Amino acid sequence: MPEIFVAKVSQFPDGERRIVAHAGCEIGVFHWQGKFFAYENRCLHQGGPACEGVIMHKVEDVIAADRTWQGQKFASEEVHFVCPWHGYEYDLRTGECAANRRLKLKSFEVKRRGEDVYVIAG
């Protein structure tokens, strides 16, 4: 399995991402809350650069105990990256499509060797 150099940790701050390419495949690597996640940069919808869109927390309805709707908020934990072409949202920690969890981006293993971050392009 080829290991593709992504970045030095010091140059890859938490909250940022990098896109690397190997043999015609683009991979988006996210650094989020101390962990790394990597997915194929191709939206399952129409092939857009899904990993290159904005990162936004999941939107949630606020439903009270009496089941009345009280408004909306951004989730504190679940965060999505959004395909910039059409808005397909993906769970940053799993690569699952937020609107249909049966759909999932191809994921890749990320390895850290000292100060260097690699993605296993296999």
Place this chain on the structure above:
Amino acid sequence: MELPLSDFRRMAVEEFDTTKLLAHAAQQAREREYQKFPIVDVDSHHYESESIDEILEYMDDPVLQQLARSARQASAKSVGMLPAGVGYQDMGGRVMRYPLRGLEKTEPGVQRDISLTRRWMDAIGIDIAVMFPTPMLQLGLHPQVEVEVALARAYNRWLTERVLANEPRIRSMLYLPFNDPEASFRMVQEFGRLKGVVGFMVTSARYRPVHHNSYMKTYALMEEMSLPLAFHAGYNWNDQSTGMLNRFISVHALGFVFYNMIHLANWIINGLPERFPKLKVAWVESGLAWVPFMMQRFDNEYMMRSSEAPALKKLPSDYMREMFFSSQPMEMTDMGALETTFRMINAETQLLYSSDYPHWDFDLPSTIYDLPFLSEQAKHNILGGNAIRLFGLDLPAEKMAHVA
């Protein structure tokens, strides 16, 4: 500030570039060899609001022109003349090209709309695009009929002189100020033969019944001139019915079908296909799922109540199968239902590929090309051949060889 893009497509916000945004689309075009056969996009858009100062130069009425120009001033606390409905097409910033495209730099010396349109056409693999406005899709709801007429004529003059005359890859079905039937008739007379004009378009979001006698001479003129008529869908959140919907997804999903359902019902039940048998009619940007619904509903009721539609000589669905439908936004979540829809509408001869680019729900040609149930010939027809025949377009011989 930089966009969160790949190292090889890195660009700063102020360097936003459509070609880079659509790099994956260009890759699809190369992989599928779109260069070998014609692709015609029958519904694409530009933002005429970005050129409104130029367009207003073409407005005849000096008082309306003054009102519009004054409202454009930065200090004016006025919405101005262009209609602007409540809406969230950019999905709260998720679809990044909405806020960024206004910053995009274009080639010096080339009209901005031409430059931007060529850029996305080249990336996606489009030979000819039929271009429509964006905010003006709501103009049929303008409370001042004379503003619709004045703005429509100014826009049509600007579009034909500044854009269509200078770029043969861009065509348009010109805006008809449908709330004024006489002005609509004059518009066809004045613009129907100009370069790049391939028909006329009614924005569907409005409250005028298409079967009113005042429109008959306009339909007759278009039929005589062999110019197709399109009904371009649009939403209206101010309608009492859609006013009950609390999210944009609901207003968009239903709104972009609702008015075309009304107009199509009136068109058929009042026998307009029998009165204008050679007038080609196209229904634009309502997707496809509504068509089998309409066919089944109206066939079923017509069998019981044919006395209310005495002009018809066949089933409502038979007339619908002679109409044209643009593909986008094509509902693709149930392939079996989609295949049935293609069969019901005679897609191989009646379906017209459309992208709707740059709007948020655009469809690439691969949405048609990758369908597992279509023959190669059917793909070529839907992606280009049907539009070439409908509009009488011409392309280089090697491309035309793929058009049956």
